[in-house]
Amino acid sequence: MKNFLIPTTLEPDTINAVKSAINQAKNTNCEIILMMISDTPDTFSSAQFLHEMRTALTASQEEVLETCHYMIEHTANCKLKIHNQFGISASVFKGIINAFDIKLVVLTHSYKEENKRIHQYLVRLTGNQKCPILHLGTEVNKEDFNKALYIENAGTNIDVKDVQQFLSANFSFEIVSQTVNFDDDYERFAPYLSEAVLKYEIDLLVETRKIEKIKFKKVKTHSINEKSGLPVLSIYEELV
Structure with a gap:
């Protein structure tokens, strides 16, 4: 069974995230968990605590x-679960991932743009x-992906064949081209990326990542996903 976690504030692109999860399930049984997170009410009163926990949609x-x-009712192999979470920490979130046996976290553009600190913290924990x-x-009508461009991080010894082997075992994406990481000089490389996307009909970028210390910066930096508008599959390096 493939289980998917979608952190959400129920913006319209949540629908696209659910469609993507359904497509990734590939007719195998799956559970899609929509997780809505809120700050823990700051009060000593039990009645006030319960009152503030009731958040109307x-x-x-x-x-x-x-x-x-x-959509889920009309998809025989998938189930939908709503998980309301009050407060979050690294250990709590790891417990959620393990408890639901999550195989893929889907992050929407709108969720990453949320201003509340708790949402930004969850993105970094992810x-x-x-x-x-x-x-x-940012292309809301695109939820199924096939051809990928692999972006190789500097200083890694991961061969593209190993990445493709991981993708073949877990997804249906095929790497059709690769490039070095150009995130720090995106403007100069953007025309080459556009050319590759058109030439190879690329609809997904693939990258690897390491664990990083969580920091909140005063000036928000934009990832290649946000700069290009293309979806990005990010894989933890030790899994490859």
Whole structure:
């Protein structure tokens, strides 16, 4: 069984994330977990604590959730679970990943743009988990991917054949081209990326990652996923 975790605030691109998870399941049994996270209420009163934990959904959020339920009801091999989480830490999040046996975390563009610190913290915690992460692109109608460009990080000894072997065992993506990491000089390499995307019909970027110390920077840096608008599959190096 493949289980997918989608952190969400129920923005419309959550629907696309659920579609992507359904496609990645490839007709095998799966459970898609929509996780909505909130700060723990700061109060000594039990009644006030319970009152603040009741967070009503807006009309647009209800519509997104209903659409997700509808899709799952019409997909025989998938189930949908809603997980409300109050407060988060590295150990708690690792426990969630293990408890639900998550095989892929799907991050939407809207979720990564959330301003609340708890959402930003969760995005950073996700990067330090060992399971793969699919960063969805800004093209909301694209949820299935086939041809990938592998971006090789400097200082790694991971061969593209090893990455493809991991992809073949867990996904249906095929690496059709590769390049060195050009994140620090994106503007200069952007035309070459566009050329490769058109030439090889690339619809996904693949990268590897290491665990990094979590830092909150005053000036937000943009990843290649955000700069290019293309989806990125990020794989923990030790898995390859």
